[in-house]
Amino acid sequence: MILTAKTSCLSGVVEIPGSKSHTIRAVAIASLAKGISRIHKPLISSDALSAVGCCRVLGAEIDTKNDDLWVINGINGQINPTETQIDVGNSGTTMNLAIGTCALISPEIEVFLTGDHQIQKRPVGPILNAVKDLGANGRTHNNNGCPPLTISGKLRGGKTTIECKSSQYLSSLLLACPLAEGDTEITVPLLYEPDYARITLDWLDKQGIQYEMKDDLSWFRIPGGQRYTAFDMAVPADFSSATFFLCAASLIGDEILVQGLDFDDSQPDKAVADYLIAMGADLRCSKDGVHVARSELIGCEIDMNRTPDALPAMAVTACFAEGETRLVNVPQARDKETDRIACMAKELAKLGADIEELPDGLLIRGHTNGANLTAAPVSGHGDHRIVMAMSIAGMALDGEMSIDTAEAMNVTFPEYVTLMTQLGANMKMWPKHPASE
Numbered sequence: 001m002i003l004t005a006k007t008s009c010l011s012g013v014v015e016i017p018g019s020k021s022h023t024i025r026a027v028a029i030a031s032l033a034k035g036i037s038r039i040h041k042p043l044i045s046s047d048a049l050s051a052v053g054c055c056r057v058l059g060a061e062i063d064t065k066n067d068d069l070w071v072i073n074g075i076n077g078q079i080n081p082t083e084t085q086i087d088v089g090n091s092g093t094t095m096n097l098a099i100g101t102c103a104l105i106s107p108e109i110e111v112f113l114t115g116d117h118q119i120q121k122r123p124v125g126p127i128l129n130a131v132k133d134l135g136a137n138g139r140t141h142n143n144n145g146c147p148p149l150t151i152s153g154k155l156r157g158g159k160t161t162i163e164c165k166s167s168q169y170l171s172s173l174l175l176a177c178p179l180a181e182g183d184t185e186i187t188v189p190l191l192y193e194p195d196y197a198r199i200t201l202d203w204l205d206k207q208g209i210q211y212e213m214k215d216d217l218s219w220f221r222i223p224g225g226q227r228y229t230a231f232d233m234a235v236p237a238d239f240s241s242a243t244f245f246l247c248a249a250s251l252i253g254d255e256i257l258v259q260g261l262d263f264d265d266s267q268p269d270k271a272v273a274d275y276l277i278a279m280g281a282d283l284r285c286s287k288d289g290v291h292v293a294r295s296e297l298i299g300c301e302i303d304m305n306r307t308p309d310a311l312p313a314m315a316v317t318a319c320f321a322e323g324e325t326r327l328v329n330v331p332q333a334r335d336k337e338t339d340r341i342a343c344m345a346k347e348l349a350k351l352g353a354d355i356e357e358l359p360d361g362l363l364i365r366g367h368t369n370g371a372n373l374t375a376a377p378v379s380g381h382g383d384h385r386i387v388m389a390m391s392i393a394g395m396a397l398d399g400e401m402s403i404d405t406a407e408a409m410n411v412t413f414p415e416y417v418t419l420m421t422q423l424g425a426n427m428k429m430w431p432k433h434p435a436s437e
Contacts, residue, residue: 003380003387003406003417005394006426011254013289014419016242016261018043018235020412021196024051024093025203026235027072028101028175031060033207034076035230042070042235046410050091054098057083077179077227079105088115090337090411092122095147096168099127100176103136103155110137114148118337118382121146126162127169133160134177134184157182157224163190164197165332170217171200178209178226186220192332195268195306202266206231237261239269240309241413242290244388246272247313248420249292250281251320251396256423259289268306275302275314279321296368297321304330304361308340311362312389315344318364319353319373320396328361337383337408347378347390351397375399384411395425 023043028051030037042048044067052062052070059080061073079101086102088094095115102111114120125145128138135156140149157180164170170188174197177184191197194217204211207228212221237260249256263270263285273290276283279297283290299321304311311333318325333340345357351373354365367373375397380387382405394401406429409416417429 001405001407002430002432003391003403004400004428004430005391005403006400007398008395008424008426009252009254010249010256010423010425012423013257013259014245014423015259016237016245017413017415019238019267020045020047020240021093021199021267022235023048024097025200026233027051027055027062027070028097029203029207029228030072030231031055031058031062031074032077032101032179033074033228033230035074037072037074037230038232039070039072040234041068043238043412045412045414046089047091047093047412050089051094054086054088054094057081057086058101074228074230077104081105081109081111084110085112085114088113088119090116090118092119093168095119095122096124096127096166096172097175099124099138099151100131100172102151103131103134103138103153104176104179105153107137107152107154110150110152112148112150119147122335124149126164127172130160130162130169130173131155134158134180155180157184159185161187161189164188165190165192165335167191167193167196170197174200174204174220174222177222178204178224180224182224184222184224186222188218191217193268193306193308195266198266236265236267239267239272243269243272243310243313244392244416246276246283246290246292247317248392248395250276250283250295250297250317251392253293255291255293257289257291261290269310271307272310272314275310276317278302279317299323299325299364299366301326301328303328308333308336309385311340312344312385313392315348315362315364316389316393319348319355319366319393320368320370321366322368323366325364325366326361327364328358331360338381338386340383340386343381343383343386344389347386348393350376350378351393370396373397375401377402379403380405380408382408384408384413388413388416391427395427
């Protein structure tokens with residue numbers, strides 16, 4: 001699919017849909033729990049549905065007929081797979097959490113885990129080695145530390161040390177180890193994106209799961225033999241999705257009101273509001289939501305280690321700010337669906353951006369209102385966040401921009417174009433480039 005974006009001005013109110021991170025954790029815990037859980041306002045996206053499909057294979061009964069309420073009858077920790085193969089599609093979170101969960105299965109049952117071409121390039125060696133330390137069995141099929149892989153139980157507990165260049169590794173252990181036979185001790189000498197692990201800890205707290213930890217998340221002790229219980233809860237709005245509206249409004253907004261965000265939530269991308277304020281954005285919070293309007297932005301240095309998902313949108317925003325912006329300390333952005341550092345440098349250069357790759361980020365020399373930029377066809381690289389980020393550039397420039405592989409937005413935000421157009425965005429999806437129609 002092709003997404004075209006033209007010069008736009010945004011105004012109005014937008015309510016942000018549910019968080020992908022919370023939705024997937026809710027599905028995982030409800031599936032492992034005893035009894036019937038109700039998940040209100042889940043995110044309906046291909047990543048979330050991959051998590052649903054995975055948990056169904058592991059035995060949970062999941063009713064998703066109502067988009068506003070999913071009902072899950074859990075398995076009370078007794079995993080009895082209905083199949084021996086799970087395809088997670090493009091969902092890296094589902095893959096990593098599934099490794100921990102599948103390590104709870106009987107040693108006599110092997111489960112084959114796979115995903116699409118992007119998933120098959122994402123490392124899982126650290127989490128696979130950790131669950132093996134704790135009693136499970138597993139191996140990658142291509143001997144490259146990436147899916148596809150085969151895994152079986154039984155997670156007994158014990159000690160492991162794991163470097164987490166993806167916080168999903170730690171979340172996988174935090175969710176699985178309470179159900180292990182014995183106690184588990186986890187040492188974490190390296191942890192990127194710690195706030196995503198804190199989201200998982202928030203879920204454990206709500207469940208009454210017992211654990212000990214150091215405040216810097218470098219060590220955990222988790223007693224085994226615990227259980228999850230059914231719950232009735234709404235999914236918080238997604239700050240990662242809100243990022244695109246906050247950045248776009250800072251560039252082309254008369255004023256928009258972004259609703260549904262809870263700044264007390266652990267989601268790391270709430271920091272995007274602080275990034276934009278540091279660049280001079282007209283952004284303020286009220287009881288009604290977050291108000292954002294067009295501003296003349298200035299460059300600055302931003303440590304993005306906690307917020308790699310925000311890199312594409314912030315890179316586009318920096319191109320329209322006066323002066324130099326450095327987006328740094330985010331090397332893990334190279335190991336997402338794509339190498340987002342390289343891809344953003346390549347695509348923004350097509351527009352005329354003065355942009356330089358750093359080993360751990362991007363250096364961008366911007367100009368007010370993107371005076372040095374010209375609309376041009378670009379690639380989304382099959383990465384949902386790159387597609388949406390480049391659409392912001394298209395709306396802020398004269399002319400028309402086309403972005404390929406736009407169907408990737410369905411991974412986390414299938415409503416993106418609809419919600420943007422309701423605010424006045426001049427964008428449209430095409431099955432192929434409109435010039436070939």
